[in-house]
Amino acid sequence: MGTETAGLREAKKQETRQLISDHATRLFLEQGFEDTTIAEIADAARVAKKTVTNYFARKEDMALDHQEAFAGALARTVADRAPGESALGALRRAFGEDVGRRSPVAGFSGLPFARMVADSPTLTARLRDLHDRREEELARALAEATAAAPEDITPAAAAAQLAAAHRLLFGRIQELTLAGHPVDAVAESVVQDADQVFAMLEPALADYAVAPPAD
Structure with missing residues:
Protein backbone atom coordinates (compact mmCIF):
# COMPACT_ATOMS: atom_id res chain seq x y z
CA MET A 1 0.00 0.00 0.00
CA ALA A 63 10.18 27.25 -21.10
CA LEU A 64 13.25 25.08 -21.63
CA ASP A 65 11.84 21.82 -20.34
CA HIS A 66 14.31 19.58 -22.19
CA GLN A 67 17.28 20.96 -20.27
CA GLU A 68 18.51 17.73 -18.71
CA ALA A 69 18.15 15.77 -21.93
CA PHE A 70 19.95 18.52 -23.83
CA ALA A 71 22.82 18.95 -21.39
CA GLY A 72 23.54 15.25 -21.12
CA ALA A 73 22.89 14.18 -24.70
CA LEU A 74 26.46 14.21 -26.03
CA ALA A 75 27.90 12.54 -22.94
CA ARG A 76 25.27 9.78 -23.10
CA THR A 77 25.99 9.20 -26.77
CA VAL A 78 29.69 8.70 -26.03
CA ALA A 79 28.96 6.41 -23.10
CA ASP A 80 26.59 4.30 -25.24
CA ARG A 81 28.73 4.16 -28.40
CA ALA A 82 28.92 0.80 -30.15
CA PRO A 83 31.98 -1.46 -29.96
CA GLY A 84 34.64 -0.16 -32.33
CA GLU A 85 32.85 3.19 -32.72
CA SER A 86 34.73 6.40 -32.02
CA ALA A 87 33.28 9.30 -30.08
CA LEU A 88 33.10 11.33 -33.29
CA GLY A 89 31.42 8.47 -35.16
CA ALA A 90 28.85 8.01 -32.41
CA LEU A 91 28.06 11.72 -32.18
CA ARG A 92 27.80 12.05 -35.94
CA ARG A 93 25.44 9.07 -36.15
CA ALA A 94 23.32 10.30 -33.23
CA PHE A 95 23.01 13.77 -34.73
CA GLY A 96 21.71 12.28 -37.96
CA GLU A 97 19.16 10.27 -35.99
CA ASP A 98 18.07 13.39 -34.10
CA VAL A 99 17.60 15.24 -37.38
CA GLY A 100 15.55 12.35 -38.69
CA ARG A 101 13.31 12.56 -35.61
CA ARG A 102 13.22 16.37 -35.80
CA SER A 103 14.33 16.28 -32.16
CA PRO A 104 14.09 19.44 -30.00
CA VAL A 105 17.49 18.46 -28.56
CA ALA A 106 19.01 19.00 -32.01
CA GLY A 107 17.24 22.36 -32.36
CA PHE A 108 13.89 21.57 -33.99
CA SER A 109 11.47 23.62 -31.91
CA GLY A 110 9.14 25.17 -34.47
CA LEU A 111 8.96 28.82 -35.51
CA PRO A 112 6.89 30.25 -32.61
CA PHE A 113 9.15 28.69 -29.97
CA ALA A 114 12.35 29.61 -31.80
CA ARG A 115 11.16 33.22 -32.07
CA MET A 116 10.23 33.28 -28.38
CA VAL A 117 13.75 32.19 -27.42
CA ALA A 118 15.42 34.57 -29.87
CA ASP A 119 13.37 37.51 -28.54
CA SER A 120 14.23 36.78 -24.90
CA PRO A 121 17.64 37.82 -23.50
CA THR A 122 17.01 35.57 -20.50
CA LEU A 123 16.30 32.46 -22.56
CA THR A 124 19.14 33.18 -24.98
CA ALA A 125 21.58 33.45 -22.07
CA ARG A 126 20.22 30.26 -20.49
CA LEU A 127 20.64 28.40 -23.78
CA ARG A 128 24.29 29.50 -23.91
CA ASP A 129 24.74 28.17 -20.37
CA LEU A 130 23.24 24.83 -21.42
CA HIS A 131 25.60 24.57 -24.38
CA ASP A 132 28.50 25.19 -21.98
CA ARG A 133 27.21 22.58 -19.57
CA ARG A 134 26.81 20.09 -22.41
CA GLU A 135 30.46 20.59 -23.33
CA GLU A 136 31.56 20.06 -19.72
CA GLU A 137 29.58 16.84 -19.40
CA LEU A 138 30.99 15.62 -22.71
CA ALA A 139 34.54 16.31 -21.50
CA ARG A 140 33.91 14.21 -18.41
CA ALA A 141 32.50 11.38 -20.51
CA LEU A 142 35.52 11.46 -22.83
CA ALA A 143 37.91 11.46 -19.89
CA GLU A 144 36.17 8.38 -18.49
CA ALA A 145 36.04 6.68 -21.89
CA THR A 146 39.78 7.12 -22.43
CA ALA A 147 40.88 6.66 -18.81
CA ALA A 148 42.62 10.03 -19.09
CA ALA A 149 44.72 11.36 -16.25
CA PRO A 150 43.22 14.34 -14.38
CA GLU A 151 45.88 16.69 -15.80
CA ASP A 152 45.35 15.51 -19.41
CA ILE A 153 43.80 18.31 -21.44
CA THR A 154 42.91 16.04 -24.38
CA PRO A 155 39.31 15.21 -23.33
CA ALA A 156 38.51 18.90 -22.79
CA ALA A 157 40.09 19.80 -26.14
CA ALA A 158 38.13 17.10 -27.96
CA ALA A 159 34.91 18.09 -26.18
CA ALA A 160 35.43 21.72 -27.14
CA GLN A 161 35.60 20.79 -30.83
CA LEU A 162 32.74 18.30 -30.78
CA ALA A 163 30.44 20.51 -28.71
CA ALA A 164 31.24 23.50 -30.93
CA ALA A 165 30.14 21.49 -33.97
CA HIS A 166 26.82 20.67 -32.29
CA ARG A 167 26.39 24.28 -31.11
CA LEU A 168 26.96 25.48 -34.67
CA LEU A 169 24.47 23.02 -36.14
CA PHE A 170 21.89 23.81 -33.44
CA GLY A 171 22.24 27.48 -34.31
CA ARG A 172 21.91 26.70 -38.01
CA ILE A 173 18.62 24.89 -37.41
CA GLN A 174 17.34 27.83 -35.39
CA GLU A 175 18.49 30.31 -38.04
CA LEU A 176 16.72 28.46 -40.86
CA THR A 177 13.60 28.01 -38.74
CA LEU A 178 13.45 31.73 -37.93
CA ALA A 179 13.85 32.49 -41.63
CA GLY A 180 10.60 30.60 -42.23
CA HIS A 181 11.93 27.50 -44.00
CA PRO A 182 9.72 24.38 -43.75
CA VAL A 183 10.96 21.82 -41.27
CA ASP A 184 11.77 19.23 -43.95
CA ALA A 185 13.83 21.78 -45.86
CA VAL A 186 15.66 22.70 -42.66
CA ALA A 187 16.44 19.04 -42.04
CA GLU A 188 17.68 18.50 -45.59
CA SER A 189 19.92 21.55 -45.41
CA VAL A 190 21.39 20.75 -42.00
CA VAL A 191 22.22 17.17 -43.02
CA GLN A 192 24.48 18.62 -45.70
CA ASP A 193 25.95 21.11 -43.23
CA ALA A 194 26.59 18.32 -40.73
CA ASP A 195 28.42 16.22 -43.31
CA GLN A 196 30.78 19.14 -43.94
CA VAL A 197 31.26 20.02 -40.27
CA PHE A 198 31.93 16.49 -39.05
CA ALA A 199 34.21 15.74 -42.02
CA MET A 200 36.41 18.63 -40.92
CA LEU A 201 36.86 16.93 -37.54
CA GLU A 202 37.80 13.54 -39.01
CA PRO A 203 41.56 14.15 -39.35
CA ALA A 204 41.92 14.98 -35.66
CA LEU A 205 39.29 12.81 -33.99
CA ALA A 206 38.46 9.83 -36.22
CA ASP A 207 40.44 7.45 -33.99
CA TYR A 208 39.85 9.15 -30.64
CA ALA A 209 37.89 7.42 -27.86
CA VAL A 210 37.14 4.29 -29.88
CA ALA A 211 35.04 1.86 -27.87
CA PRO A 212 36.70 -1.50 -27.26
CA PRO A 213 35.42 -4.48 -29.26
CA ALA A 214 32.71 -6.64 -27.80
CA ASP A 215 33.85 -9.71 -25.86
Whole structure:
Protein backbone atom coordinates (compact mmCIF):
# COMPACT_ATOMS: atom_id res chain seq x y z
CA MET A 1 0.00 0.00 0.00
CA GLY A 2 2.84 2.39 0.87
CA THR A 3 4.54 1.85 -2.49
CA GLU A 4 1.25 2.35 -4.34
CA THR A 5 0.56 5.56 -2.42
CA ALA A 6 4.05 6.88 -3.13
CA GLY A 7 3.60 6.06 -6.82
CA LEU A 8 0.30 7.92 -6.97
CA ARG A 9 1.84 10.88 -5.16
CA GLU A 10 4.73 11.02 -7.63
CA ALA A 11 2.35 10.73 -10.58
CA LYS A 12 0.32 13.65 -9.18
CA LYS A 13 3.48 15.73 -8.84
CA GLN A 14 4.47 15.03 -12.43
CA GLU A 15 0.96 15.89 -13.57
CA THR A 16 1.06 19.22 -11.72
CA ARG A 17 4.52 20.01 -13.03
CA GLN A 18 3.44 19.32 -16.62
CA LEU A 19 0.26 21.39 -16.14
CA ILE A 20 2.27 24.38 -14.97
CA SER A 21 4.81 23.98 -17.77
CA ASP A 22 2.08 23.71 -20.43
CA HIS A 23 0.27 26.85 -19.26
CA ALA A 24 3.57 28.72 -18.90
CA THR A 25 4.66 27.83 -22.44
CA ARG A 26 1.30 28.92 -23.84
CA LEU A 27 1.57 32.29 -22.10
CA PHE A 28 5.21 32.73 -23.15
CA LEU A 29 4.25 32.15 -26.78
CA GLU A 30 1.28 34.50 -26.56
CA GLN A 31 2.82 37.32 -24.53
CA GLY A 32 6.57 36.83 -24.74
CA PHE A 33 8.74 35.28 -22.06
CA GLU A 34 9.92 38.52 -20.47
CA ASP A 35 6.39 39.95 -20.22
CA THR A 36 4.82 36.91 -18.55
CA THR A 37 4.75 36.87 -14.74
CA ILE A 38 4.78 33.99 -12.29
CA ALA A 39 1.41 35.24 -10.98
CA GLU A 40 -0.13 34.94 -14.45
CA ILE A 41 1.21 31.40 -14.81
CA ALA A 42 -0.17 30.44 -11.40
CA ASP A 43 -3.58 31.88 -12.27
CA ALA A 44 -3.67 30.03 -15.60
CA ALA A 45 -2.72 26.72 -13.96
CA ARG A 46 -5.04 27.39 -11.00
CA VAL A 47 -2.31 26.87 -8.44
CA ALA A 48 -0.63 29.13 -5.89
CA LYS A 49 2.44 31.18 -6.86
CA LYS A 50 4.41 29.22 -4.28
CA THR A 51 3.43 25.99 -6.01
CA VAL A 52 4.92 27.30 -9.25
CA THR A 53 8.20 28.28 -7.60
CA ASN A 54 8.33 24.98 -5.69
CA TYR A 55 8.27 23.08 -8.96
CA PHE A 56 10.41 25.51 -10.98
CA ALA A 57 13.24 27.43 -9.34
CA ARG A 58 13.56 29.74 -12.36
CA LYS A 59 11.01 30.98 -14.83
CA GLU A 60 13.17 29.87 -17.76
CA ASP A 61 12.97 26.27 -16.51
CA MET A 62 9.30 26.29 -17.53
CA ALA A 63 10.18 27.25 -21.10
CA LEU A 64 13.25 25.08 -21.63
CA ASP A 65 11.84 21.82 -20.34
CA HIS A 66 14.31 19.58 -22.19
CA GLN A 67 17.28 20.96 -20.27
CA GLU A 68 18.51 17.73 -18.71
CA ALA A 69 18.15 15.77 -21.93
CA PHE A 70 19.95 18.52 -23.83
CA ALA A 71 22.82 18.95 -21.39
CA GLY A 72 23.54 15.25 -21.12
CA ALA A 73 22.89 14.18 -24.70
CA LEU A 74 26.46 14.21 -26.03
CA ALA A 75 27.90 12.54 -22.94
CA ARG A 76 25.27 9.78 -23.10
CA THR A 77 25.99 9.20 -26.77
CA VAL A 78 29.69 8.70 -26.03
CA ALA A 79 28.96 6.41 -23.10
CA ASP A 80 26.59 4.30 -25.24
CA ARG A 81 28.73 4.16 -28.40
CA ALA A 82 28.92 0.80 -30.15
CA PRO A 83 31.98 -1.46 -29.96
CA GLY A 84 34.64 -0.16 -32.33
CA GLU A 85 32.85 3.19 -32.72
CA SER A 86 34.73 6.40 -32.02
CA ALA A 87 33.28 9.30 -30.08
CA LEU A 88 33.10 11.33 -33.29
CA GLY A 89 31.42 8.47 -35.16
CA ALA A 90 28.85 8.01 -32.41
CA LEU A 91 28.06 11.72 -32.18
CA ARG A 92 27.80 12.05 -35.94
CA ARG A 93 25.44 9.07 -36.15
CA ALA A 94 23.32 10.30 -33.23
CA PHE A 95 23.01 13.77 -34.73
CA GLY A 96 21.71 12.28 -37.96
CA GLU A 97 19.16 10.27 -35.99
CA ASP A 98 18.07 13.39 -34.10
CA VAL A 99 17.60 15.24 -37.38
CA GLY A 100 15.55 12.35 -38.69
CA ARG A 101 13.31 12.56 -35.61
CA ARG A 102 13.22 16.37 -35.80
CA SER A 103 14.33 16.28 -32.16
CA PRO A 104 14.09 19.44 -30.00
CA VAL A 105 17.49 18.46 -28.56
CA ALA A 106 19.01 19.00 -32.01
CA GLY A 107 17.24 22.36 -32.36
CA PHE A 108 13.89 21.57 -33.99
CA SER A 109 11.47 23.62 -31.91
CA GLY A 110 9.14 25.17 -34.47
CA LEU A 111 8.96 28.82 -35.51
CA PRO A 112 6.89 30.25 -32.61
CA PHE A 113 9.15 28.69 -29.97
CA ALA A 114 12.35 29.61 -31.80
CA ARG A 115 11.16 33.22 -32.07
CA MET A 116 10.23 33.28 -28.38
CA VAL A 117 13.75 32.19 -27.42
CA ALA A 118 15.42 34.57 -29.87
CA ASP A 119 13.37 37.51 -28.54
CA SER A 120 14.23 36.78 -24.90
CA PRO A 121 17.64 37.82 -23.50
CA THR A 122 17.01 35.57 -20.50
CA LEU A 123 16.30 32.46 -22.56
CA THR A 124 19.14 33.18 -24.98
CA ALA A 125 21.58 33.45 -22.07
CA ARG A 126 20.22 30.26 -20.49
CA LEU A 127 20.64 28.40 -23.78
CA ARG A 128 24.29 29.50 -23.91
CA ASP A 129 24.74 28.17 -20.37
CA LEU A 130 23.24 24.83 -21.42
CA HIS A 131 25.60 24.57 -24.38
CA ASP A 132 28.50 25.19 -21.98
CA ARG A 133 27.21 22.58 -19.57
CA ARG A 134 26.81 20.09 -22.41
CA GLU A 135 30.46 20.59 -23.33
CA GLU A 136 31.56 20.06 -19.72
CA GLU A 137 29.58 16.84 -19.40
CA LEU A 138 30.99 15.62 -22.71
CA ALA A 139 34.54 16.31 -21.50
CA ARG A 140 33.91 14.21 -18.41
CA ALA A 141 32.50 11.38 -20.51
CA LEU A 142 35.52 11.46 -22.83
CA ALA A 143 37.91 11.46 -19.89
CA GLU A 144 36.17 8.38 -18.49
CA ALA A 145 36.04 6.68 -21.89
CA THR A 146 39.78 7.12 -22.43
CA ALA A 147 40.88 6.66 -18.81
CA ALA A 148 42.62 10.03 -19.09
CA ALA A 149 44.72 11.36 -16.25
CA PRO A 150 43.22 14.34 -14.38
CA GLU A 151 45.88 16.69 -15.80
CA ASP A 152 45.35 15.51 -19.41
CA ILE A 153 43.80 18.31 -21.44
CA THR A 154 42.91 16.04 -24.38
CA PRO A 155 39.31 15.21 -23.33
CA ALA A 156 38.51 18.90 -22.79
CA ALA A 157 40.09 19.80 -26.14
CA ALA A 158 38.13 17.10 -27.96
CA ALA A 159 34.91 18.09 -26.18
CA ALA A 160 35.43 21.72 -27.14
CA GLN A 161 35.60 20.79 -30.83
CA LEU A 162 32.74 18.30 -30.78
CA ALA A 163 30.44 20.51 -28.71
CA ALA A 164 31.24 23.50 -30.93
CA ALA A 165 30.14 21.49 -33.97
CA HIS A 166 26.82 20.67 -32.29
CA ARG A 167 26.39 24.28 -31.11
CA LEU A 168 26.96 25.48 -34.67
CA LEU A 169 24.47 23.02 -36.14
CA PHE A 170 21.89 23.81 -33.44
CA GLY A 171 22.24 27.48 -34.31
CA ARG A 172 21.91 26.70 -38.01
CA ILE A 173 18.62 24.89 -37.41
CA GLN A 174 17.34 27.83 -35.39
CA GLU A 175 18.49 30.31 -38.04
CA LEU A 176 16.72 28.46 -40.86
CA THR A 177 13.60 28.01 -38.74
CA LEU A 178 13.45 31.73 -37.93
CA ALA A 179 13.85 32.49 -41.63
CA GLY A 180 10.60 30.60 -42.23
CA HIS A 181 11.93 27.50 -44.00
CA PRO A 182 9.72 24.38 -43.75
CA VAL A 183 10.96 21.82 -41.27
CA ASP A 184 11.77 19.23 -43.95
CA ALA A 185 13.83 21.78 -45.86
CA VAL A 186 15.66 22.70 -42.66
CA ALA A 187 16.44 19.04 -42.04
CA GLU A 188 17.68 18.50 -45.59
CA SER A 189 19.92 21.55 -45.41
CA VAL A 190 21.39 20.75 -42.00
CA VAL A 191 22.22 17.17 -43.02
CA GLN A 192 24.48 18.62 -45.70
CA ASP A 193 25.95 21.11 -43.23
CA ALA A 194 26.59 18.32 -40.73
CA ASP A 195 28.42 16.22 -43.31
CA GLN A 196 30.78 19.14 -43.94
CA VAL A 197 31.26 20.02 -40.27
CA PHE A 198 31.93 16.49 -39.05
CA ALA A 199 34.21 15.74 -42.02
CA MET A 200 36.41 18.63 -40.92
CA LEU A 201 36.86 16.93 -37.54
CA GLU A 202 37.80 13.54 -39.01
CA PRO A 203 41.56 14.15 -39.35
CA ALA A 204 41.92 14.98 -35.66
CA LEU A 205 39.29 12.81 -33.99
CA ALA A 206 38.46 9.83 -36.22
CA ASP A 207 40.44 7.45 -33.99
CA TYR A 208 39.85 9.15 -30.64
CA ALA A 209 37.89 7.42 -27.86
CA VAL A 210 37.14 4.29 -29.88
CA ALA A 211 35.04 1.86 -27.87
CA PRO A 212 36.70 -1.50 -27.26
CA PRO A 213 35.42 -4.48 -29.26
CA ALA A 214 32.71 -6.64 -27.80
CA ASP A 215 33.85 -9.71 -25.86
